[in-house]
Amino acid sequence: MATILVADDDEDIRDVVSFKLGNAHHTVVVAADGAEALRIASSRDLDLAVLDVRMPGLTGVEVCRRLRQDPATAALPVILLTAQSEEGDVEAGFAAGADDYIAKPFSPREVGSRVQALLARSRS
Template identity: 45%
Template sequence: MARILLAEDDPDLNDLVTFKLEQAGFEVTSVATGPDVLHAVEAGVPDLFLLDVTLPEMTGLEVCAALRRAEATRDSPVVLLTGLGRQTDIAAGLSSGADDYLLKPFSPNVLIERVNQLLTDHGGG
């Protein structure tokens, strides 16, 4: 079972995404802030990261860049979840090292498809 670390500070969206991912057979750990992501990695590196861009204390872009700098998470797939859909926002997200960028609101089915594809591409699916 693939392990996913979800960082989403909106409790309702966090619950929904966690529920849908668990329904699809994933093991999900969820956190609400950027620093929480980095602390959670200390307990073990997940197979994939889902990061809200507008996390408190440390943005999803900053977390993504930190994950890319760390040896243990350098090659881990990262998907950014955000309502920021301008081309400059998407470019900034991909420049931070994200593998994918999913605009809110998104279909849970599309999220599951993207997660499965990234896990397959990275040998974890």
């Protein structure tokens, strides 16, 4: 299966998403902030990243932007996960290079389905 980075400063959200993806037989690597997410992305071979928009230090949008600027991670599929669902916030996420955007509150099943769909598209 896939190796997926889950970066969120909320431990409960990290646990729920990690549990759902782990049950789908993915290897899950977690980060509590944007800087840690970038360190992991530069040192691990990842198949996908799920990033919270509002993290301390570097936001998920900034992490996504930096991932896109680095040739080693430019093609990494990214899903932004956030409580912000205003149109402007969604546009900012996509402008930074996000492949998908999931608004909180979310269903763990929805996260799992979107991860599977994005992985399938990225592998074809």
